[in-house]
Amino acid sequence: MLKKELKLLLVILLVFMQCLYAVGVSTKASATEISKTDNILESVTMAVYDSAGQVVTGNVYDQGARVRLDYTWSLPDGHSYRAGDTYTFMLPAQFLLFNNVGGTLTTGDDQVGTFQVNKDSRQVIITFNNFIESHDNVRGTLTINTQFNKSQITGSTTQIITIPIQSGEEVFTLIFRPDVPSTISKAGVANGFNAKQIDWTVDVNKSMDSIQQAVVKDPIPAGLAVPVSVAVYSLGVKLDGTMVLGELLDSSQYTVSTDDSILAVHFADNPITHAYRIQFATAITDATKSSFVNTATLSGSNKTPVQATATVEVKHGSVLKKIATDYATGTQTISWAIQYNYNEGNIPQSAAWLSDLFNESQELIAESFQIFPVTFNGVGGEVLGSLVPSTEYTLTPQTAEGKKGFKLQFLHDISTAYKVIYKTKASKPVLDNSSVTNTVTSGGGSSDTVVKPINQVVLVKSDGHIDYNTKIVEWNIAINGDSQQMSHVVVTDTFPYKGLRLLPDTFKVKQGAGVLDPSEYTLDDSVAPEDGFIVRFKNPLTGPVTINYKTAFNLDWIQPAGSRTDFYNTAQMAWLDRWENEQTKTVTDIFYTRDEVKNNGFKSGTYDAAHKQITWTVGVNYNSKPIEQAVVEDLLESNQKLxxxxxxxxxxxxxxxGTTTLGSIVDTSEYEYQIDAANKLKLSFKQPILGPYSIVFKTSLDGQLINNATVNNTAKLFDASKPVSNDLKATVNIPHGGEYVSKKGLQSGDKINWMITINQGQSTLNDALLIDTPTVNQLLLLDTFHLFKTIVDVNGNVTKGAELTKDVDYTLVIETDASGKQTFRLHFVNPISSAYILEYQSLIAANDRDTVSNKVILSGNNVTTVTKETVQDIIVGVSSGSGTGSGVRGSLSVKKVDASNYTVLLSGATFDLYRKSDRALDRIGTMTTNENGVANFTGLLKGNYVVKESAAPAGYALDADKEYPVSLSSGENYSITVTNTKSTVPSNPPTSTPTDSPSSTPSSTPSNPPSSTPTNPPKHDSSSNDPDPTPSASTSPKPSTSPAPSGSPSPGLGTSPSPSPSLSPSPSPGLSPSPTPAQSNGSAPSLSPQPTTLDGLQPETLPVTGESSHTAVKLSGLALILLGFLLRRKWRKN
Structure with missing residues (x-):
């Protein structure tokens, strides 16, 4: 049992080691970052350019100027760096990047590596390839075209930029031109009210130019004395133009002259390079002048004269001025004031007098006469002193024809200002509105006159509160407002054009705060209410009395009929004055009514853009006329549909x-309506009407051309065929009416985000076609086009909705002519009647500060043809790396052939062309091969591209994963050949199940192998970076501590400086380029292309660092096998 377990364990170990080998365990060394302590940057140089693209030769720069940075780098011989190693450093924050920048580092025909500059992190990353492992004395330059970042350059005009290099730091001390509107400015300030002198300030050379033999000249105008002394200060100017006063200059640093009343300041320093402030004061010798204009000029032997002018207003008090300060109608009293010697002049006693004359209808109120001395605050406001005693002047009456008044004589010389105040009163009752003229004359010959209007208050009439619902208006008659003695007072009130009717119950008479007892007057009953009234007062009046009453009003009562649209009311009063003289007074007041009363109706409307509906409200018979056959007619203009x-x-x-609201709804059985052929709405009431009505309805503009921003409508009320209202007009605003296309764009890095709002007015258009023509300095990105429906709110505001489907809802065709000019046509498949938003991007192919624009036209038809055009311009900012540019464009020709027979040209193959940008691929064109098997891409800018085949010719297999990199030089016409293999489709598919193994072994070699080597390796960019390849340039010299422009080219429009290392092409799979590459003659070995096949080269591999041998795995396997063999022998013995 133990043996079996050990055997199983050994098998598991063997399987584990084999799996470990299969997943690719290796001892490769990973790429590393070169330590920041191993700084590879030898030096940095800087060149600054003006707005014309010329190198700035001076030492003061504009804050947003364009800059070229040239970094020189090198690797030490004997280094241990490997392919894939990177070096990272930071671009200083004082430089502005508009977009990511990248490119390749090349030398001759070989590539050294790539670089990337990230606009957000500001990191510059250099990535080396295996070139650095096989060469000594590896070095080069890296060029970045940028501009100064104004947001990071603040405060002082002197800025220091520090960049670490091998030997320590490269320090650039830069002086920036302040943000000032002019290099010279002038200001003056008068020293207070009644000023005796003006203090002047002249700031010069604020732009900090270098001026040889600098001089400031300032002619002193008449009325001012030449300055006695002049002071000159150094002046600090910050970047934002604010100034800081520095130290006083020693008089040896400048000279001053005042020949011919021209102040001249000559600077001793030659040249001057800083700003200065000149201060001096001029005494005012002519007190009659109210303003002084002064111009200073800065010039030098190398400086065109520049001027600055200042005007100083000098506020002097008047010699003599008369004022009417108040008027009291109840007492008919006028308050007067005389401002005397407010300019604080010296006046001898013999001339220190005033003569004052006013209308003889006025009397001086002697006890009101007063005189006060006056002083002034800093802004000229008067401050009254103590009352001048009467012992210091005499006051005597005087008269003239139709005038009377007084003469004031001061008993001493005066040098201060005085204010004289007094009152006059009407000597007899004021029965009519008039005026009083008052003239004062001084002993010095000055004179001033003022006219003061005065109003009668014997009889005043006015209208008061109005009730449009009840058609009642309130009236007021004010009697004896100036409290005269009156007797036998009779007031007669009439309505000269009728239209009014007295409401007797509303009649009241008030005296003071209370109501006068009716026993004190009589109201004549014989006068009809529509004619007015007569009231007689039984007792004399000695104070104000008010009559209040109300009348009904109706335009139908006006006589002659239709002669007036407002209501007139006249009051007449007769009485005996205190001298028993008969007096009369007549006044008239007019009650101006609302337009609804004058027109007997109104019309209003509102537009709902979300539904393209107008809601109309027609108010008819506002005045409640009795109408037997009421008919409302309303012509619906602008093709509205009810x-x-x-x-x-x-x-x-x-x-x-007078405002209106909707009341109860009227049953439809009480009226009828129709729309005639002229689109006129006619609504007829079936029964006579006595009151006002509101008609509410909606009309639609759907399906119409909405060409105008307004819709006008007019309604009218008839009694049968007789008009009983004026035209009732209304205008409704249509948001975005007549707006068919608008466009806006916003730069985002190296792209522009465009947005076109289509048909925001929501017209209905058939065959809607959008044609957009961008300028040639941008490339349309095909995959960024998105068309959206919109959501429109009631106010016409548009928001983006669901996206539409290309080739279902719309078609999009992009055309490029031989010059590279692009146009796209977007055609809506179905009629449109709402707004749409089109979003897309274009790749910027412009130089810094170029103008990129788009012209867009929308056309369509709906009864008539509509064509609308708009243009949008954008000034772009572009940051770039190494490379050059020119005004020409290149082309790319893709030829499609059969893989086994190159003479067979294949049509119908579709290729997509992508441009490399910011580590991304942006599709900029799609072409299909013609009958000659060729697809031509024209108007291409220099740069890196990728060709992909998206559709194969009929009968041929598509290899969708293949990419064909192309590096295109400026103006180059490049061609590649791409092959396709025929699809293998059996003509008679087998019906039986195949056997376990084939009957024969297929050949390992194709019958017609293609040529092993292409005629010439094509160009391609082996990196994923964006910037264009350029020829190599010599290494930059050691930089100075300030920009050294003399050796740097000017980056004009369409160009940017070249770096020392340049891009070199390397072979690409599947391409057969026509040109033959030249062999490198340099000391470094060239990179030769490897043999390939036409239908696809072996993929290019990344450089490998470290050990990649499999020996360790193999030895481990042998050891395990040996261990198993020994254990097996041992078990057998046992």
Whole structure:
């Protein structure tokens, strides 16, 4: 039993070792990261470019300028690094990346490795291949095209960027140009109210330019004295343009002159490279001027003059000003003020007088006369001092024709400001609205006049509260507002155009706060209510009295009929004044009604974009006219369709303020309606109506072209054929009406996310076709197209809904012409009547700061043909690695042949072309081979591509897993040949069960083996990285501590700098390129292509590091077998 168990154990061990070998246990060494202590970066150089793409030769840079970084790297001889090893370093945060950057490192025709720059982590990773194991003196450069990151460059204009290298650190000390609108600015400030001088500040060279023989000139304008002293300070300017005042400069650092009233400051430093502030003060010599304009100019022998102008407003008080400060209607009193010498001038006593004259209908109230000295706060506000005693001036009356007043004479010289205040009162009752003119004149010849309106308050009429439900309005008549003595007062109220009817029970007379006893007046009963009323007061009036009453109103009562749409009310009062003189006064008030009253109805509407329905409300007979045969007509414009189910009639409820709500619904048996051929709705009431009604219904725009942003409708009410309302008009806004296509785009790394909103106005279109033409500096990504339905809310806002299916709901065709210009056509299979959203991406093939745009056109028809166009522009930012570019494009020709006979050209094979981008493959084109077996991809930019066959010709097998990498140079016309093997399909399938083994052994070699070696190995990018291959360049020299632009090329539009290592092609499976590669003559061995077959090369293998021998496993197996043999012999002996 023990023997069997040991045997079983040995078998299990043998099986375990065999499985362990099968799963690939090996002793391969994994790729490692080169230690950061082994810094392989020898040096870094930097070149900065201006907006024109030229190298900046000065030492001050724009904050967002484009930058080229050239890293020089090397590996020490005798290193232990292996294929697959990586070196990682960080790109400083001061540099901005728009997208991931990657590429290959090459030397001659050989590849050294690849690099990747991640825009988010900012990591730069170099991955080496087995080239470094077989070569000495391995070195090269890595170039990154980027720009300064403004968000990371803040504070001081001097910034330090440090990059670790082998010898320590490469330190770049950079000076950035501040964000200032101009290199010179000027400001001035007057020193308070009634200023005596202006303090000026001139900031120069804020852009920190290098200016030879710098000078600032500032002509002093008339009315200002030349400055006595000038101070110059150093000025710190931060990146955001804010300034910090520095130290005062020694006078030896500049000279000042004021010849011909021109202030000139000459700087001794030559050149100046910093900002400065010049300060000086000018005395005001002309106090009559209210503003001063001053211009300073900065210039130099190498500097075009630049100017800055400042205007300083000087606030001086007036020499003389007259003001009417208040008016009291109850006492007919006016309050006056005179502002004298508010400019604080020096006035001798002989000229220190004022003459004041006003209408003779006014009388001076002597006890109201007062004079106050005045001082001013910092903003010119007056501060009154103590009352000036009457011993310091004299006041004498004076008169002129139609005028009277006074003369004020000060008894001493004055140099301060004074305010004179007093009151006047009407000398007799004010029966009419008028005005009082008051003029003051000073001893210095100044004069000022003010006119003050005054109003009569003997008789004032107004309308009050209005109740539109009951059609009643309240009226008020105010009598004797200025408390005159009146007797035999009679008030007659009339309605000159009728339309009003007095409600006698509402008539009241008030005196003060209480109601006047009816025994104090009589109301004439002989006057009809529609004519007004007459009231007679039995006793004299000495104070204010108010009459309140209400009237009904109705436009049908207006006479002549239709002559007015508002209501007029006139009051007349007759009385005897205190001198027993007969007086009369007449006033009229107009009650302006709501539009619903004037039109006898209204119309309103709202639009529901979710259902494309308009809900209309027509209010008719607002004024409650009696109508025998009421008919409402409403023409439905813009091809509206009535939704008959929604039509309903309601009794109208009118609130006192005139607003309306729906009341009870009216039974359908009480009215009927129809739509005629002109799309006019006619609704007829079957019985006479006496009150207001609201008609509510919905119309639909579904199935129509919604071309306009508004829909207008007009309804009208008739009594049979006689109009009994005005036109009842309404306009409804249609959100996005007339909007057929809109587009917007947003850059995301090296792609642009486009979104097209289609038919947001929700017109119904047949044969809807969207044509989009992008500019040639972008490539459409075929697999990113997605078309969505939308959800539209009642307000017309659109959100994305379910996705539609291509070739079921729509077709999409992308065309590319010989120049590379692309166009896509999206055709809706069925008519559309709602909004759609199309999303897709394009790959940016532009240079930094280029404009990428798309023109999109939507066309369709619905009775008429509609074509709408829109254009969207985007300025893109692009970061790049090594490589060059030009204005030409290349092409790729794919030839399809039979694997056993190359002369047989195969049509009908479909190939997809992918562009490598950010470690991803983006499909940019699909072509099918023509009768010559050729599929042409044109308009291609330089870069790395992959060709995949998606459909084989009829009768041939598809190898869907094969990929054919292609590396395309700028402007290159490249061709490859791809083979296919015929499908093996038995003509007569066997019906019997096959035997366990075939009758013969098939041959191990095909009867027609293809050529073992292609005519020339094709180009391909062995890495998965994106950037384009470029010719090799010489190693960059040791950099300086600041950008060294002289040796760097300019990255103009369409170009970017080349790196030292360049990309070299290597063989790809399944391709038969036409050109023949040249052999490398360098000291390093070249990478020669291996023999392959046309229908598929052996897949390229990654470099392997470490031990991969199977000896250990084999020895273990032999040991176990020997152990089993010995144990078996031992058991047999036993």
């Amino acid at each position: 939704d008959a189910v929604t039509l309903a009639v309601y009794k109208m409820v009118i609130a006192p303020n």
